[in-house]
Amino acid sequence: MFYASLFVDYFVNYLKRKLTYRSDFWIEMLSDLLFQGMNLIFILVVFLHTPLLGGWSQEQVVFIYGYFMVPYGIFGCFFNLWGFTERYIVKGEMDRILTRPAYNLWQIILENLDPASLSGTVVGLIIMGYAGAQLDLALAWYDPLLFVLFTVGAILIYGGVYISLTSVSFFSDAPTGILPLMWNIQNYGRYPVNIYNKTIKFVLTFVTPFAFVGFYPAAYFLDRDEWGWVALWTPVVGVVFLTIGLSLWNYGVKKYRGAGS
Template identity: 55%
Template structure:
């Protein structure tokens, strides 16, 4: 408990320093926010354009696909806030900053997460909620009093799934000197989680469910709110999958750290 409180206090310090640094260049900060928003809008426009020509996709309507996309943005934004591993190989392994991390008493993974924190990604959560709200109105969805609680649990679980997968992938850097690793490839695969899995072939469905479970970040939990009873069991399994894959990610990370011998090795 004491260690957790210590990490929380460090988190507050990192957050304070982040905003001091970012707001020193307000134009750059606002530019990043605008670019993130434009990127999300482009993806939304793509979905709308596709459905101008295809009224249904695997039995899913346009507004249902939009709802899934909106839900997908929320856990992805939460993940992006705390797990900025995009330059982990270059920064911590090749440049040797992991050596500095290992000399400090706080857990090394917590330090890496705190140093790459990006609070501005919270706007992804806002964008996702707005998109989901629009789709929900179009679909005339009914919600129960406990649905917000379920939404929070499923969103956090989705973020932990991302965190587990990318923690394990980043840990591969301890055994390789590649500057990029396989993160770009995994990033492309994760985009498939924005769409219903039943529009893909069996191999892709298997991968998105059991190997790289990005379907548990988007379509499976979103299906609960869309009242797709066929997928309820998968939605209920989302927290379980989150615990398993985050645990795997942490295990692989700890093994990688134990094998790490320094920047010169």
């Protein structure tokens, strides 16, 4: 309850800030939607030149992209850690965080909330609904529960990977070059993994498992006989990578000696 009340307080403060400058809020949300729209247009342009992509139709790839947007939007809301090094290590705000009783990572997550990113989740659900209707997907009664489970697993994967990378900041004040690279790699997860060569497929499945944040879970609903068994590993992979991320984070916090040390 204590951590839930902290979330409510921080969220209310976020709304107060954004309502003070409402134009900035709507511009930020519009820019996010335009960016996602450009990615969707790219997919549609690709299918102007080919009827299938790795054996997948346009509607199927659009469905995969829509699913990819759902956990990505939630991840963007809660794991907005891009400026961690500059703000908390270089400027020393980590010292302030560590003097408070709440868990340090939870405080940092709440201080950097970005609820505007949730618009991508809403759009992703709409895209999935449209593509699913075009494909006339037959869903079982338990599929909505699996969808939630897969989405949670995908968010845990995002969190685990980016918490791990952010933890590098405790040992080096210049890890920012890694994050843009990882951001580019994660975008491979919004396309069918079988269109890539074996090396990229291995990386997206076992090293940086971004195939589990988009393709594998979405493929469960499209062709569960072929991909269903892989998709069921999504929550397991999420727990494993989040555990790794939190372990690295906690180790880094123990090694942290304060600003200027």
